[in-house]
Each structure stands twice: as C-alpha cells, then as structure tokens.
Amino acid sequence: MVAVGVVGATGQVGELMRKVLTERRFPVSSIRFFASPRSAGTELEWDGGKVVVEDAATASYNGLAIVLMSGGAQTSRELAGKITGEGAIVVDNSSAWRMDPEVPLVVSEVNPEALTSIPKGIVANPNCTTMVAMPVLAPLHARAGLEKMVAATYQAVSGAGRAGVSELADQLETTAGHTEELTFNPASLDYPPAAEFAAPIAHNVVPLAGKLAGDGSLETDEEQKLRNESRKILGIPDLAVSVTCVRVPVFTGHSLALHLGFAEALGPEEATSIISQAPGVRLEEIPTPLLAAGGDVTVVGRIRRDQALRNGLALFLAGDNLRKGAALNAVQIAELIVGIR
Numbered sequence: 001m002v003a004v005g006v007v008g009a010t011g012q013v014g015e016l017m018r019k020v021l022t023e024r025r026f027p028v029s030s031i032r033f034f035a036s037p038r039s040a041g042t043e044l045e046w047d048g049g050k051v052v053v054e055d056a057a058t059a060s061y062n063g064l065a066i067v068l069m070s071g072g073a074q075t076s077r078e079l080a081g082k083i084t085g086e087g088a089i090v091v092d093n094s095s096a097w098r099m100d101p102e103v104p105l106v107v108s109e110v111n112p113e114a115l116t117s118i119p120k121g122i123v124a125n126p127n128c129t130t131m132v133a134m135p136v137l138a139p140l141h142a143r144a145g146l147e148k149m150v151a152a153t154y155q156a157v158s159g160a161g162r163a164g165v166s167e168l169a170d171q172l173e174t175t176a177g178h179t180e181e182l183t184f185n186p187a188s189l190d191y192p193p194a195a196e197f198a199a200p201i202a203h204n205v206v207p208l209a210g211k212l213a214g215d216g217s218l219e220t221d222e223e224q225k226l227r228n229e230s231r232k233i234l235g236i237p238d239l240a241v242s243v244t245c246v247r248v249p250v251f252t253g254h255s256l257a258l259h260l261g262f263a264e265a266l267g268p269e270e271a272t273s274i275i276s277q278a279p280g281v282r283l284e285e286i287p288t289p290l291l292a293a294g295g296d297v298t299v300v301g302r303i304r305r306d307q308a309l310r311n312g313l314a315l316f317l318a319g320d321n322l323r324k325g326a327a328l329n330a331v332q333i334a335e336l337i338v339g340i341r
C-alpha cells in the first residue's frame with residue numbers, strides 16, 4: 001500500500017486524479033491533498049470521507065511515497081526538489097521538468113522502460129497534446145521509421161485550466177440565442193473580454209494556443225512542446241516537426257491532424273492494422289473529441305496516403321486532455337513505479 005499526495009488537488013486535473021486513483025483501485029494507504037493558500041483549509045471528498053487541503057508551499061511531505069503534481073510549472077519548479085528531498089517520488093504534470101535529461105518523460109504504453117532510472121526522483125508526464133499522439137506514433141515509427149511530422153492541433157479550452165473553461169462558458173452564455181447576429185454580423189455582439197485566449201473563443205478558432213515562445217521563432221510554447229517532447233519520447237532527436245497549435249471551442253478533447261513521412265513505405269492498410277493492435281488506441285471512422293472525452297484511449301481514423309510527403313501517411317486523432325493527457329497517465333506512471341502493472 002502506498003502513501004499518496006496530490007498537489008493541485010482542487011484543480012481539474014487534481015479532481016480527475018482523485019477519481020482515477022479510485023477507479024483503478026490504486027493501493028492507497030493514506031492520502032493528502034495540497035493546493036495554493038487560496039484553498040488551504042477547504043475539504044475534498046475521498047473514500048466516503050473528507051480530507052482537508054493543505055498549503056503546498058508550507059506543508060511537510062514526510063512519509064509520502066508518491067506525489068502527483070498538477071499545480072502548474074512554477075509550483076513544480078519550486079516544490080519538486082523539496083518533496084523528493086523528503087523521500088517521495090514526484091510524478092509531475094507540468095512542463096517544468098520534461099526536457100531535463102535526468103527526468104524520464106513517460107507515456108505508460110510507449111516508453112515505460114524510461115522508468116528504470118529516475119535520478120532526480122522526478123518523472124514527467126508529457127504535454128496533453130503530445131500525449132494524445134504518442135500511442136499512435138510509437139508503433140508506426142517502430143515499423144517504418146518516422147522522419148517528418150506536419151501537424152495542426154485542435155485544442156480544447158480545458159487545456160487552459162478552469163479559467164479557460166469559464167471563459168468559453170461565459171462567452172457562449174452571453175451570445176446564446178443570437179443566431180442571426182452570429183451568422184451575419186458577429187462583430188455586433190458584446191463578447192466578454194478574452195483573457196485566457198488571444199481572441200474570443202466562442203464560435204471561433206484561435207490559431208495561437210499557449211504563449212509565444214519569445215525566442216524569435218514566432219512559435220508558441222505548445223508548438224515547441226509537441227516537437228521537443230515527441231523527439232524525447234520516441235527517441236528520434238532529429239525528427240522534423242512543423243506544427244500549428246489552434247485553440248477551438250471544445251470543452252474537453254484535444255485533436256490533431258497529422259501528416260507523417262517515414263523512412264520506409266507504409267500504406268494505409270498496414271498502418272491501420274498496426275494501429276488496431278496498439279495499446280491505448282481505438283480506431284474510429286470519424287474520430288472526434290466528443291468520442292474521446294471521458295475515455296482512456298486515443299481515437300484515430302481518416303488514415304490515408306499523404307500525397308505531399310515521401311512514404312507519407314495522413315490521419316486524424318483525438319484524446320481526452322484531462323484524463324490520458326494528464327491524470328490517467330500520471331496514475332499509470334505511479335502504477336508502474338510501485339510495480340502493479
């Protein structure tokens with residue numbers, strides 16, 4: 001049995017972590033919840049009872065074996081060292097540690113072997129968009145050698161936390177019933193101001209998900225995460241990746257249109273057969289975020305030849321950014337660490 005801590009327990013990902021730990025009957029001997037000072041002292045349900053939320057910054061983590069973190073990158077940077085110093089292994093959902101060569105970046109079905117060495121006591125969970133793609137890309141790469149990936153993402157607002165969800169909900173509510181204006185003159189509508197996103201997200205698509213990386217590339221951090229994390233997880237340091245990350249008015253479920261170039265020929269029929277046997281993946285004729293949300297697998301379909309790339313394949317996929325994209329994979333990593341998978 002394992003003493004577990006959850007940092008960011010009051011957030012969307014934290015809420016799902018609590019749910020997934022229960023659903024999967026993770027062998028919890030005791031549990032503690034942590035968040036910011038704003039929610040310290042409030043109570044969260046666990047196993048028919050209540051657990052008081054502690055201030056993550058001032059708490060002692062002594063006695064915990066595994067701490068699942070989803071309190072954002074700043075919190076992880078500040079606290080992970082303290083937590084591991086007190087004896088726990090950290091499974092971190094933020095971007096803080098993902099590219100550290102001493103921190104394994106793990107998708108449970110794809111590279112569990114990376115957990116054989118955890119030098120800093122920290123394991124990183126990939127970005128939610130990267131996560132959706134990995135169970136599909138890994139077996140295709142194993143067969144034909146992935147060389148190029150051109151991607152467009154369609155990312156849900158819950159990827160930007162509860163604040164992102166509220167922003168879409170408020171804008172939808174304010175504009176509800178105005179079908180005529182939305183059709184012919186949307187600019188006449190008074191949208192609540194955009195804060196989490198670069199433009200109104202209701203009835204729109206915003207071709208800037210995340211924030212500009214600020215390195216002169218004009219790419220966003222989300223775009224760079226997909227490139228860098230795919231290279232690290234798949235073990236292809238020179239994988240060529242061109243990506244545009246787009247925020248769409250979907251509450252949960254990130255989707256990707258992928259155009260892949262391989263070293264060896266790989267036709268749609270064989271790719272479909274390979275994907276059909278891959279763990280964590282389900283074939284669907286029309287893979288949508290609505291089909292994926294609430295489930296544990298990446299849904300994938302529209303698999304066809306890409307006419308523009310050498311040995312090219314085009315496909316579309318979607319996955320639940322909060323479950324597999326964050327909470328579920330973190331719990332699966334914890335299961336691998338404690339040896340129950």
Ligand SMILES: NC(=O)c1ccc[n+]([C@@H]2O[C@H](COP(=O)([O-])OP(=O)(O)OC[C@H]3O[C@@H](n4cnc5c(N)ncnc54)[C@H](OP(=O)(O)O)[C@@H]3O)[C@@H](O)[C@H]2O)c1
Pocket residue numbers: 007008009010011012013014034035036037038039040056057070071072073075093094095126127128158159160161162163321322325326
């Ligand atoms: N949403 C996704 O799809 C997704 C996917 C992968 C990874 N992640 C990672 O998970 C994090 C949380 O995402 P979310 O969607 O759950 O966001 P959220 O709903 O906005 O929740 C944020 C959580 O972080 C806590 N927090 C904020 N500042 C803190 C601090 N200084 N110290 C301790 N805890 C703090 C919040 O506590 P209070 O309630 O006290 O404010 C809350 O529990 C993201 O920042 C990201 O790093 C998210």
